[in-house]
Amino acid sequence: MGSKPDSRNKPQAPAFKHRVADMFNRGMDIYYLVLVVPAIGLSLFAQILVKSRFAKYSQIKSSRNISGRETAALLMRAHHIQQVTIQQVRGSLTDHYDPGAKALRLSDPVYGETSIAAIGVAAHETGHAIQHAVSYSPLGLRSALVPVANIGSAVGPWLAMGGFFFAIPLLINLGIILFGGSVLFYLITLPVEFDASARAIKILRTNRVLTESELEGVKKVLTAAALTYVASALTALMSFVRLILIARDREQ
Numbered sequence: 001m002g003s004k005p006d007s008r009n010k011p012q013a014p015a016f017k018h019r020v021a022d023m024f025n026r027g028m029d030i031y032y033l034v035l036v037v038p039a040i041g042l043s044l045f046a047q048i049l050v051k052s053r054f055a056k057y058s059q060i061k062s063s064r065n066i067s068g069r070e071t072a073a074l075l076m077r078a079h080h081i082q083q084v085t086i087q088q089v090r091g092s093l094t095d096h097y098d099p100g101a102k103a104l105r106l107s108d109p110v111y112g113e114t115s116i117a118a119i120g121v122a123a124h125e126t127g128h129a130i131q132h133a134v135s136y137s138p139l140g141l142r143s144a145l146v147p148v149a150n151i152g153s154a155v156g157p158w159l160a161m162g163g164f165f166f167a168i169p170l171l172i173n174l175g176i177i178l179f180g181g182s183v184l185f186y187l188i189t190l191p192v193e194f195d196a197s198a199r200a201i202k203i204l205r206t207n208r209v210l211t212e213s214e215l216e217g218v219k220k221v222l223t224a225a226a227l228t229y230v231a232s233a234l235t236a237l238m239s240f241v242r243l244i245l246i247a248r249d250r251e252q
């Protein structure tokens with residue numbers, strides 16, 4: 001009866017509390033396990049999915065038999081983009097559009113290959129070049145947030161953790177705000193990526209680069225790629241929420 005016999009019957013309760021405190025000290029707190037770990041799990045799943053789908057559709061040649069480079073050149077001509085250069089870049093899935101250099105960089109399995117996967121990725125990067133040409137505002141915002149994101153993700157969590165360790169609320173808040181900037185970057189990346197893929201499908205169709213059944217393959221590759229961005233944004237957001245929850249717990 002009462003609380004005393006109960007607590008005697010649960011000798012493991014303080015030990016568990018101690019363990020949680022210990023886990024927190026190692027950066028493996030309960031919020032990390034519940035919020036961040038599932039997001040990291042989704043990221044790993046998305047990485048595997050995009051690699052397997054890219055590999056699958058890299059094996060299927062397009063009926064029109066044009067390469068990633070030729071696709072990008074054709075689509076940019078069709079959309080009156082003249083000042084963007086197409087370059088070859090090392091690695092796999094390293095394809096990107098660089099707005100500063102006005103360069104569309106295609107990886108080895110995309111640049112010279114005529115597969116459905118290669119054409120899909122080339123069209124997606126062309127989608128970014130078109131976004132730039134039409135001043136699609138989320139792209140501009142995303143570019144502006146790059147330095148904020150770099151500083152925020154590198155310094156923010158450490159400042160907050162230092163703040164927790166030395167019990168300095170100002171440091172905690174500063175760390176959380178800085179990290180928030182990088183979360184914003186990951187979130188604004190989502191509409192930019194979804195829009196580039198939607199443009200890719202549209203321009204491949206209107207310029208008759210691929211048939212409808214070939215476009216289904218492109219959709220599968222680009223959807224998997226989009227999932228990797230969703231997972232990254234979710235990981236950043238959950239890490240951010242975790243910091244806020246830890247800060248709130250410390251205040252109490």
Ligand SMILES: [Zn+2]
Pocket residue numbers: 124125128193196
């Ligand atoms: Zn993209």
